[in-house]
Amino acid sequence: MAAFSYAPIPMRYNPDMSTHTDDTSSAKGSVPDSDDSRVLLHCCCAPCTQVPLASLQDEGWQVSLYFYNPNIHPAEEYAKRLCTLREYAEANAVPLALGPYDPQTWEETVGIHGGPYPIIEGASDAPAMRAARTARCRACYQLRFEALAAHAEATACHGLDTTLTISPYQCTREAQSALAQCAESLGLTALATDWRSFYAEATRRSRVLGMYRQNYCGCHYSEQEARLEKQARKRARQAAQQAGLSLSPLQTEGEGPDCGENRHGTGRA
């Protein structure tokens, strides 16, 4: 391909991690004065798609959605997330393209990193678990963003972005880095916006709309990790109560009435 002529799209992702910023407002660029303002937005679920889609559209980008998530397990869960996103895309008249649902590919390229790696704050193996999970999630981002970039190239979208970076439970920098790498390999541009400051707003909007909301990231390992981490928090809370201590919000989150909604564990995912 590469027969297209694009105006430069400002990059939001700062590959220099030492100067990386979490401030999304300061990372926004202006849209070029051309028709080449097409962005393909990788979507992982509908609740997290709302704010990135609206923000990009507000800035003048022509946004198409792309759903390629072979990590999601089981197939019933995949169908629920896709169905919710489809309804949202149709309601907002936004094009939505689907990649194949090929969990076998995920197992062979990502699942080989293993798990579950529950990150129990304070546990001696927490750093090792965090490192192992980060490596697995990086591979998972890479797999999905390679497909995103290929579809973008095939459909003349020059910019790439993802909804994954709205979740504070993801490895934001790994996701941004993987997206940048995949974009660069095909001569595309990664916006790679850090959407985390919009997470609360996305959660609020999805509740208002009554959207289906999941309680784990997607893969079978993440489902186990979320359960194990929740059990650990419960044990910690009970131990603290018995000792007459109170726990910080981080130590207790997930146990209240909002437990489980779009939470991927209390550590990062």
Ligand code: SF4
């Ligand atoms: S990271 Fe989680 S909450 Fe965010 S888009 Fe993916 S499934 Fe949705």
Ligand code: SF4
């Ligand atoms: S926890 Fe989420 S990002 Fe990490 S490997 Fe599993 S599905 Fe992929």
